[in-house]
Amino acid sequence: MIAASDEFGPGWFERGFPHIWLPYAQMQTAPAPSAVAATAGVRIRLSSGRELIDGIASWWTACHGYNHPHIVQAIRAQAAVMPHVMFGGLVHEPALTLARRLSDLTLGAGSRVFFSDSGSVAVEVALKMAVQYWINRGVGGRRKFVGFRGGYHGDTMATMAVGDTAEGMHRLFAGYLPEHFVIDLPRDAQSLREFEGFLTAHRGDIAGVIIEPMVQGAGGMKFHDAEILAGIFAASRRHGLLCIADEIFTGFGRTGSMFACRAAEVAPDIMCVSKALTGGAMGLAATIASNEVFAAFQSDDPMKALMHGPTYMANALACAAANASLDLFERGPVIERARAMQAKLAAGLAPCRSIPGVADVRAMGAIGVVQLEASRGIDWLRSRFAANGLWIRPFGDVVYLTPALTIEDADLNALTAGINTVLAEWSKR
Numbered sequence: 251m252i253a254a255s256d257e258f259g260p261g262w263f264e265r266g267f268p269h270i271w272l273p274y275a276q277m278q279t280a281p282a283p284s285a286v287a288a289t290a291g292v293r294i295r296l297s298s299g300r301e302l303i304d305g306i307a308s309w310w311t312a313c314h315g316y317n318h319p320h321i322v323q324a325i326r327a328q329a330a331v332m333p334h335v336m337f338g339g340l341v342h343e344p345a346l347t348l349a350r351r352l353s354d355l356t357l358g359a360g361s362r363v364f365f366s367d368s369g370s371v372a373v374e375v376a377l378k379m380a381v382q383y384w385i386n387r388g389v390g391g392r393r394k395f396v397g398f399r400g401g402y403h404g405d406t407m408a409t410m411a412v413g414d415t416a417e418g419m420h421r422l423f424a425g426y427l428p429e430h431f432v433i434d435l436p437r438d439a440q441s442l443r444e445f446e447g448f449l450t451a452h453r454g455d456i457a458g459v460i461i462e463p464m465v466q467g468a469g470g471m472k473f474h475d476a477e478i479l480a481g482i483f484a485a486s487r488r489h490g491l492l493c494i495a496d497e498i499f500t501g502f503g504r505t506g507s508m509f510a511c512r513a514a515e516v517a518p519d520i521m522c523v524s525k526a527l528t529g530g531a532m533g534l535a536a537t538i539a540s541n542e543v544f545a546a547f548q549s550d551d552p553m554k555a556l557m558h559g560p561t562y563m564a565n566a567l568a569c570a571a572a573n574a575s576l577d578l579f580e581r582g583p584v585i586e587r588a589r590a591m592q593a594k595l596a597a598g599l600a601p602c603r604s605i606p607g608v609a610d611v612r613a614m615g616a617i618g619v620v621q622l623e624a625s626r627g628i629d630w631l632r633s634r635f636a637a638n639g640l641w642i643r644p645f646g647d648v649v650y651l652t653p654a655l656t657i658e659d660a661d662l663n664a665l666t667a668g669i670n671t672v673l674a675e676w677s678k679r
């Protein structure tokens with residue numbers, strides 16, 4: 251089981267908690283967070299000694315489960331040689347090997363990888379690249395992006411502006427953000443034609459289209475078909491726009507293919523990855539640009555260079571972790587397991603359909619979603635799941651599972667059964 255580790259000294263929670271500011275939390279009313287002592291596989295061990303089965307994989311990062319020995323060993327080995335070195339004027343093997351592997355796995359020949367340390371920054375870099383692509387080519391006016399309602403691309407100012415500013419968690423900032431075109435995601439042939447009409451009307455203003463392929467994650471776990479994605483890409487191409495695929499949620503097997511773009515056979519001009527890139531061990535992100543995008547930055551003019559460089563870009567520990575995670579995808583049937591999980595999630599969650607207050611159940615790859623009719627009792631649900639030994643964090647009007655791709659059937663069954671039980675109680679409240 252999980253090894254104990256209590257070297258923190260007594261009272262660390264009581265003494266430290268008054269100094270911490272937590273994410274997405276009303277600090278005055280939010281229930282106190284649980285103190286974690288250790289993780290292993292799909293288990294989170296609390297300081298109290300209780301264990302939770304993890305249904306979220308720490309915001310879907312820990313795709314091979316926590317503390318995978320191959321990843322831990324890679325970080326250890328890298329730490330012994332060089333935890334970090336600046337990436338300006340210097341490079342190192344873990345970063346160049348990872349760039350080659352990511353390039354091969356995503357946009358292919360001639361593509362280039364720009365590293366950063368979080369998903370939001372990877373998207374910022376993608377937006378900056380797209381705007382500068384047009385400037386470098388001497389095309390004026392193309393400064394706006396098309397994003398989609400229900401989309402989520404990060405928490406920083408530029409990424410909030412291409413997400414759902416009308417209804418999403420960032421609506422408070424609507425008036426402060428640059429205005430882009432955030433429109434309904436096409437759902438059928440008719441709305442695809444309307445989308446194309448929209449592009450025709452505004453093409454001179456638009457630098458590119460940004461989309462989470464196949465699944466809008468943190469904005470509500472909403473799925474769309476491969477044909478819709480292909481239609482959006484085709485229309486954008488016809489108007490000469492850059493297609494930016496934000497695969498930060500979908501990348502690395504989550505939807506049942508290594509990348510969601512691959513399932514729909516679309517080739518973005520720029521792709522963003524992060525989250526599961528290091529198997530959940532370290533913060534790392536990459537913005538991958540096609541050969542054509544990169545070519546627009548090739549010049550004898552220094553002003554045409556990409557003016558960006560996060561201090562910790564291509565951190566060697568994180569690159570080593572990411573290379574180790576990619577090894578695991580190569581060595582075992584991880585993707586196959588993710589694909590096979592779809593039927594298990596669908597079957598395990600199907601009985602929820604008959605619970606009053608549940609609108610829908612859906613699954614894609616290793617994503618299982620119970621759609622509620624309305625957001626109600628979210629804090630109650632969270633605490634009931636924890637009381638049942640499960641780590642499940644519903645938000646808005648969805649209860650979802652994004653477990654490690656390697657989770658055993660017994661643990662997956664415990665998660666889906668727990669959702670059935672707790673939602674049945676919830677419906678009677």
Ligand SMILES: *Cc1c(COP(=O)(O)O)cnc(C)c1O
Binds near residue numbers: 402405497
């Ligand atoms: C999580 C996420 C981001 C932001 O990543 P951070 O590392 O939290 O900045 C952006 N896009 C998508 C699709 C995500 O799921």
